[in-house]
Amino acid sequence: MESREIVLKNPLFTDLKKVGHKPEEDIYVWSMGLGLHNNHLQNRLRKEVISSQMRENIYKDLWKNFYAMGLEKVNSALGVTANPDLDAINKTLDAIMTDKNHPAISGVGDYVEEAILSWVRAFAAYDWSVWTYMEKWLGAKQALNIYMWMWEEFSLGELDHWKSVVGITDESSVTMKQLGELSRVYWESIGCPYKVTQDTEDTHEAELEDCPYWQNMKELFGEAKARSMTLKTEAHVSVNYYDAILKAMGIFDRFSFTMDRFLCCGDDCCRVRFQRRK
Numbered sequence: 451m452e453s454r455e456i457v458l459k460n461p462l463f464t465d466l467k468k469v470g471h472k473p474e475e476d477i478y479v480w481s482m483g484l485g486l487h488n489n490h491l492q493n494r495l496r497k498e499v500i501s502s503q504m505r506e507n508i509y510k511d512l513w514k515n516f517y518a519m520g521l522e523k524v525n526s527a528l529g530v531t532a533n534p535d536l537d538a539i540n541k542t543l544d545a546i547m548t549d550k551n552h553p554a555i556s557g558v559g560d561y562v563e564e565a566i567l568s569w570v571r572a573f574a575a576y577d578w579s580v581w582t583y584m585e586k587w588l589g590a591k592q593a594l595n596i597y598m599w600m601w602e603e604f605s606l607g608e609l610d611h612w613k614s615v616v617g618i619t620d621e622s623s624v625t626m627k628q629l630g631e632l633s634r635v636y637w638e639s640i641g642c643p644y645k646v647t648q649d650t651e652d653t654h655e656a657e658l659e660d661c662p663y664w665q666n667m668k669e670l671f672g673e674a675k676a677r678s679m680t681l682k683t684e685a686h687v688s689v690n691y692y693d694a695i696l697k698a699m700g701i702f703d704r705f706s707f708t709m710d711r712f713l714c715c716g717d718d719c720c721r722v723r724f725q726r727r728k
Contacts, residue, residue, distance in 0.1 A: 457564050462641060462662040469638040473566045479639060480569035481555045484576055485547035486607070488540065490600040491580055498596055499588065507587050509536050512579035516572075519670055523564075524572045527554040567666075570641075574667035581679050594686060601687045602694045605636075609698060612636060621699045629705060629724050630654035633692070642720075651726070658720035661713050680714035688712070692722070703727065 466476060495505045513534035517525055525531070529538045546552045558572070559565030580600075584593035616631040618624060627649065633656065634644045641662045648655035667676040692707040704727055711721035 454561070454564070457567055460567055460662075461660060461665045462567055462570055463563065465641040465643055465660050465662050468643040468659075469641060471638070471641065473562045476639075476641065477555060477562065477566040477569060478550055480566060480573050482547050482550075483604075484569065484573050485543040486604065487573070487576060487580070487600065488543045489547065490603045491596075492540070494596045494599050498592065504587055506536075508583045510534065511583040511586070512576070513539060515579045515583070516575050519571075519575045521558075521568060521572055521575065523558045524568050527557045570662050571666045571670060574663055575670055577663075578667060578671060578676065578679050581683055585682075590682065594683065597683060598687050598690050601691055605691045605694050606698055608636075608639075609695060612639075613699075618699075621701060624699065624701055624705075626651055626654050626705075626724060626726060630656070632695070633722055633724065637722075647721075648723075652728075653726070654722075654724040656722050657711075658713070658722070661720065664714040667714075677714065677716070680712070684712050684714050685709065688720075692724075 463473070466473060495508065499505050499508075513530055513536065514532065517530045517532055517534060528542050529535060542554060546554055555569075556562070556565050558568035581593065581597055584596060588596070612632055612635050613619075615635055616628055618628050618632065630646065630649060633654065634646075637644050637658055643659045645657045645659055646654070647657055664676075664680070667680075670676070688709050689707065693702065696702040696705055696707060706725045706727055707723070708725075709720060709722050711717040711719055713720050
């Protein structure tokens with residue numbers, strides 16, 4: 451890892467300040483999030499991919515690629531090697547999901563800022579690898595279905611929590627302002643500054659000015675290689691993410707959602723838009 455001075459120049463920390471979050475709090479978003487992402491992958495592959503050899507091919511390729519990214523402290527904390535022990539890695543990630551005091555969480559850095567940056571980079575490296583090797587072994591169509599489901603699990607897993615945060619107690623009377631607040635807390639939970647550009651009874655529109663996930667994926671892989679994955683995935687995944695929330699709340703017939711700009715696809719921001727159906 452770089453010097454402390456260089457670490458603190460990473461866009462992650464500017465973004466955290468903008469959304470009012472602290473590294474010592476948000477480190478769990480990324481460390482436990484990686485555990486969940488890994489768990490989601492295993493669950494869906496077992497359901498969708500009959501061949502155990504095909505599943506193992508995906509697992510081994512993604513962790514070999516992860517190891518090759520050179521995240522030395524993460525590799526050490528998770529036990530990732532050039533010939534990865536999949537069971538041991540899964541056991542560690544499963545433990546992290548339920549234990550905020552697990553030594554691996556802080557063990558990926560000498561101080562909290564280094565540790566959270568390590569986890570953000572680890573999540574980006576893992577996510578890129580998941581898509582890339584599912585596409586390689588399963589083909590784009592099946593890979594995209596599984597990948598969208600994995601992110602949908604993220605959207606629904608915290609829905610009750612975030613509804614309570616923004617004060618949604620009666621889904622039958624949800625307002626556009628409440629939907630806008632729900633959208634904001636979801637995006638800010640992963641360090642994305644959220645700028646509201648339109649806020650009426652019928653429309654909520656906002657721009658995401660930056661994204662730590664994308665910034666660090668670019669740093670790890672280079673922009674062209676990073677975008678080789680995001681151009682094929684992010685529009686579908688992001689729109690479905692919020693469609694799933696609207697459906698789970700029982701309000702999909704009253705509100706629609708779309709995104710039409712994406713940082714990771716070459717735009718200068720991500721843009722979200724909720725519209726009341728008429």
